[in-house]
Amino acid sequence: DNRYAFFPSAALSWKVNEEEFMQDMHSISNLKLRTSYGETGNSEINAYQADEIMGNYEVIFGGARAIGIGISRMGNPGLKWEKVRQIDFGVELGLFENRINIEFDWYRKRAMDMLLSAPVPRSSGYNEVSMNIGSMENKGVELALNTVNIRGKNFTWSTIFNISINKNKVIALSGGSDIYSGNTVIRVGEPVGSFFGRVHLGTWGTAEAEEARKYNMLPGDVKYLDLNKDGVINNNDRTIIGKGIPDGFGSFINTFQYKNWSLLVDLQYMYGNDVLDRSIHSAEDRQGIANSYKTVLNAWTETNQNTPIAQIRPINAYYTTNNDSHKITDASFIRGRNLLLSYTFNSNTLAHIKIDRLRVFGSVQNFFVATQYTGYDPEVSNSGSPFDQGFGLYDYPRPRVFMLGLNVGL
Known part of the structure; x- marks a missing residue:
């Protein structure tokens, strides 16, 4: 019975600035060293995830319709808790009466017996089963810097800066083999849920017609890298x-x-993150009847052969489109998340109207985005699975919101 588990944790800290040998260091207002270790379990699963589920099925038996009961979900009685073991070392430093505050953390978080609805052979009669697939590690640093840059009689300027740097990789897989899930792969030594596909080299030109024919392609078709050089x-x-x-x-x-x-x-x-923009498949391949991106204006023609976009042909024309690197875009960005301007009235001004406080403000949320991503918004919606991040499919962008308001205190 794997329903029960033990998850210990411990933490230790040292306020160094309170020690006697630090009393003459007046510029240091706070110095704290801390470390912690803990184990947690992933409880974000159904209480009966390991059990088979029965469902109703309708079949034709003896020339008549019959309703019966069968197994609708494959069980896994050996399913175990997903355990996360984390160790952390941190430093807190305050300088010049805490006008400068720095927090630095180093951490290593290792997930053991990761839970995943993994695909199974169709011969089993099921599509997937919940299983413990292996181990994953996240390792990195976090830095937070709070400063009061200027503190004058009428003017103050303060700054908050923070950054989290993380390296993710799969440590081990219980089955020893890669796990494929459509557009992604879980592979030892690589980030979890890495995008998996063909390398897009452009399009075949008319001068390459003979070479393209070896791959059953035509000039104007997408040109892929023959990674293993087997001619297929x-x-x-x-x-x-x-x-x-x-x-x-x-x-x-x-x-x-x-x-x-x-x-x-x-x-x-x-x-450092990419987006797999699946909308490009329907917007550029022209085998369907979906609307197009304006990029199809750069599609292959005999006079425009140096292009990554295949030739526009009738529906069901003989050429193929696949999940490839052309649909991968660097989604790094800088976003203006909020711009807020406010004015607070003096209490003396408000005294005659019996208001204690009055603040008028205006703000713009999402006031700019700087990115190389060609879709609507680089922060795309994800599949909901931690193993499938960064998928774009006509995602609705974040709106730009303008606000005007009053804060009144009576």
Whole structure:
């Protein structure tokens, strides 16, 4: 019975600045060292996830319709808790009466017996089963910096900066083999849920017609890398073409105050992650009847052969489109998350109208985005699975929101 488990944890800290040998160091207002270790279990699963589920089925038996009961979900009695073991070392430092505050953390988090609805052979009669697939590691650093840059009689400027840098990789797989899930792969030594597909080299030109014919292709078709050099383009030529997990992310917030005026500039950033834009498949392949991106205006023609976009042909024309690196885009970005300007009235001004506090403000959320991503928004919706991050499919973008308001205190 694997329903029960033990998850210990411990933490230790040392306020170094309170020690006697630190009393003459007046510039250091806070110095704290801390470390912790703990184990947790993933409880975000159904209480009966390991059990088979019965369902109703309708069949034709003896020339008549019959209703029976069968197994609708494959069980796994050996299913165990997913355990996460984490160790952390941190430093907190305050300088000059805490006008400068720094927090630094190093961590290593290892997930053991990861839970996943993994695909199973169709011969089993099922599509997937919940199982413990292996181990994954996240290792990185986090830095937070809070500063009061200027503190004057009428003007104050403060800054908050933080960054998280993380490296993710799969440590081990219980079955020893890669786990494929459509557009992604879980492979030892690689980030979990890496994008998996063919390497897009462009399109075949008319001067390459003879070589293209070896691969059953025509000029104007997509040109793929023959990874294993066997003269055939198939699933054996797929490789890792990107990853949805970022290398780092954080924010940069500045607050300016001049007399009764206040200005907040909130920036957010992320880098090192890709998006697999699946909308490109239907918007550029022209085998269907979906609407197109304007990029199809750059499609292959005899006078425009240096292009990554295949020739536009009638529906069901003889050429193929696959999950490939052309659909991978660097989704690093800097976003203006919030711009807020406010004015707070003096209490003396408000005394005659019996209001204690009055603040007028205006803000713009999502006021700019700087990115190379060609879709609507680099922060795409994901599949809901931690193993499938960074998929784009006509995702509705974040709106730009304008607000005006009052804060009144009576």
